[in-house]
Amino acid sequence: MGAGQYLPPLFSVAPMMDWTDNHYRTLARLISKHSWLYTEMLAAETIVYQQGNLDRFLAYSPQQHPIVLQIGGSNLDNLAKATELATAYGYDEINFNCGCPSPRVAGHGCFGVRLMLDPKFVGEAMSVIAANTNVPVSVKCRIGVDDHDSYNELCDFIYKVSSLSPTEHFIIHSRKALLNGISPAENRRIPPIKYEYYFALLRDFPNLKFTINGGINCIDEVNLALKEGAHGVMVGRAAYNNPWSVLGHVDSEIYGAPRSGLTRRQVLEQYQIYGDGILGTYGNNRPNVRDVIKPLLGFFYSEPGNGLWKRKADAAFQHCTTIKSFFKETLVAIPDTVLDSPITEAPAGRQDLFANTKGLLPPPYERREQEVAYA
Structure with missing residues (x-):
């Protein structure tokens, strides 16, 4: 590429x-x-x-x-x-x-x-x-x-x-x-x-x-x-x-x-296709449902229903054998307003993150050419 x-x-x-x-x-x-x-x-x-x-x-x-x-x-x-x-x-x-x-x-x-x-x-x-x-x-x-x-x-x-x-x-x-x-x-x-x-x-x-x-x-x-x-x-x-x-x-x-305009529900629908297609492909039941779901554990960060969803996920890991069944059992904890809303405005960050940087710059580096060959 x-x-x-x-x-x-x-x-x-x-x-x-x-x-x-x-x-x-x-x-x-x-x-x-x-x-x-x-x-x-x-x-x-x-x-x-x-x-x-x-x-x-x-x-x-x-x-x-x-x-x-x-x-x-x-x-x-x-x-x-x-x-x-x-x-x-x-x-x-x-x-x-x-x-x-x-x-x-x-x-x-x-x-x-x-x-x-x-x-x-x-x-x-x-x-x-x-x-x-x-x-x-x-x-x-x-x-x-x-x-x-x-x-x-x-x-x-x-x-x-x-x-x-x-x-x-x-x-x-x-x-x-x-x-x-x-x-x-x-x-x-x-x-x-x-x-x-x-x-x-x-x-x-x-x-x-x-x-x-x-x-x-x-x-x-x-x-x-x-x-x-x-x-x-x-x-x-x-x-x-x-x-x-x-x-x-x-x-x-x-x-x-x-x-x-992407929504969480649309992402999960595509991720389900990927997840159910890859389950068990490494042999010895790997990856399993827990492996595939792991990256989603922060997907509803700070949203209503997040805590309940995680508790349902812990229970579903014990018996769900497909991503589809896992989502069916757990996503009832998340309100439709969360699943179907597009991304909102970006949260504000720390505006002073680099405030003192310019005043703290070290003196310019003096290259020592002779050291390169003998480093």
Whole structure:
């Protein structure tokens, strides 16, 4: 396919392990036609060692474009082979994970955010990935790791990776990662956000593209970031926990498309067709009804009947064997006014989100050319 066929990634949904699977991406695309969707991180080893079962991990419907595959790993041979195998599936971009602080990732074979401490390797990895695909490549990273959290260290990473590889796009989670003693959830909350680092990167690397990530929770705040000069905005858990309110405004408020008039009932009717068609296709009763319904658990966020619907869902999981029967049993909890109303006005966001950023910008980065070759 190729990224050039689609509108630019002004808005994207973050890759989230155990969350942004095929089911969620199907739901997201039913709501928004233009959002850029990322897969869960797939380890290069998984792709290489599952060559006889790749559809389970890499297949998706054509409607999910534009879609980005995120891969992780620390073995160049496996990264090369995994990219080669994935290229046949026609993803629009390949993204390399240098930002996940999960012990399952960062603590195993130097995956994830630990790689920020080795920019020379990341540059080599990105070169290998780029050599085995015909689509753009990108890196998702934090602004630092543990005590390696100065702006100059972040710039060293960006400069070295972009100098040693064809990488021109970086997704910047504007928090550093703490690798010892706190959980991934705490890593999304405890380290302070430093948006000033992101906006300084725009200043110091005008030939690169940067997407901002972290702490942006609604479309109003996305537009505020874009007005401040962000090349693109990535939203994570807000787009999962409240997909209707967040994704439902992307096409009209971010990309300027006419409002679709889409209702929740129409989305559910299409999702039911998808869900009943995929049940059990992986074998051993997977995916099951609970798997397919999981992305919908925030679909009625803060709406009348939401609590009752969730209680009915818990009961229905015990015996429903089709999505149709699940909806028949549970949707009686949701008023018709909720099911049949199109998306309402976008909620207001925090107007002071970037208020002090310009005054906090660090001094301009001074490139140290000689360090690139010896990083």
